[in-house]
Amino acid sequence: MFRKVSLAVAATMLMLGAAYADPIEGNWKTQSGETAAIGDCGGAFCITLKTGKHAGKQIGKMTASGDGNYTGSITDPADDKTYKGKAKLSGSAMKMSGCVFGGLICKSQNWTKL
Template sequence: MIRSLSLAAALATLVTGGALADPIEGNWKTEAGSTAQIVTCGGAFCITLKNGKHAGKQIGTLKAAGDGNYAGKITDPANDKTYSGKGSLSGNRLKMGGCVLGGLICRNQTWSRI
């Protein structure tokens, strides 16, 4: 009996753990064709390039802002400059953006879930 309850509790934990994952977590194809992985890290979401010219570089951290929106910092891997960043999730598309001068100049990309 106790063994059955332990197994049921373990199974419930596994099922619930998967359900608690944030929709932004996972692997994304960037416009440049690289794979970016987004994982939970210290209360935020860390973005790391997994392949391509800048493989292994962490290029950003975002925090959930509600309603599929995220805000934080994005780093351009080509020049290592960090910008105010944002993300907006819609289905399997993630619109990423980085801005300078208080949002006066921005660059945006749309990534696809893989």
């Protein structure tokens, strides 16, 4: 009996964890067609490329700043330059930007949740 209750509690906890996942977490299709995974990495969200020439490379780290906005850093995998990063969620779409000069000049991409 105790074993059945333990299994039921464990299953409930797993479902609750998935239900409370942050909306930025998951797999995203980048504007260039690659897949990037975003997941929790100790209080922040790490962005790792899953496909393409730079598969396996971590290219960013973001923290939630409220109302579907995220801030942190983003790295261009082609030249390893890191920029001030920001992301804005809108349903299953996300606008990912890397900025210089305090946010005066930004380059953006639109990503789609898979």
